[in-house]
Amino acid sequence: MIIKWRPEYSCYDKTIDEQHMKMIDMINEMNELSQYDEHIDRYDKILEIFSGLKDYAVYHFGYEEKMFKEHDYDSFNTKLQILEHKGFVNKIESIDLYELDEKQNETIADVLDFLSKWLDHHILQIDKKFGEFLKEKYEK
Numbered sequence: 001m002i003i004k005w006r007p008e009y010s011c012y013d014k015t016i017d018e019q020h021m022k023m024i025d026m027i028n029e030m031n032e033l034s035q036y037d038e039h040i041d042r043y044d045k046i047l048e049i050f051s052g053l054k055d056y057a058v059y060h061f062g063y064e065e066k067m068f069k070e071h072d073y074d075s076f077n078t079k080l081q082i083l084e085h086k087g088f089v090n091k092i093e094s095i096d097l098y099e100l101d102e103k104q105n106e107t108i109a110d111v112l113d114f115l116s117k118w119l120d121h122h123i124l125q126i127d128k129k130f131g132e133f134l135k136e137k138y139e140k
Contacts, residue, residue: 002031003116011131019060026053034108043101061085
């Protein structure tokens with residue numbers, strides 16, 4: 001397991017937390033594939049998980065961005081969130097599928113390093129602000 005759900009990841013919104021958990025599960029599923037012997041071709045399964053993760057991330061980001069509008073989240077943090085979301089998608093789309101096929105273990109390791117660090121930072125530093133905003137708004 002490369003990344004594990006921790007209570008401090010909670011953004012005080014059940015749906016957002018569940019979506020983050022699903023992304024973590026997908027990253028860990030990709031990590032499991034990286035443990036296989038280098039001589040076993042896993043390209044199709046890697047691509048399936050990778051594509052699913054990208055699609056799910058786009059869905060999740062859309063959900064969050066809709067929530068920002070619905071709850072009148074401040075424009076600075078909304079813009080920051082959207083930039084981070086676009087950066088994530090751009091990074092994922094820029095991964096060379098030929099390299100992924102030819103150097104499976106090395107490329108998966110790089111991708112997993114990026115995904116786990118990005119998600120950890122994004123949840124704890126960026127999404128958490130929105131979660132605290134929601135918590136404060138509804139405690140009043």
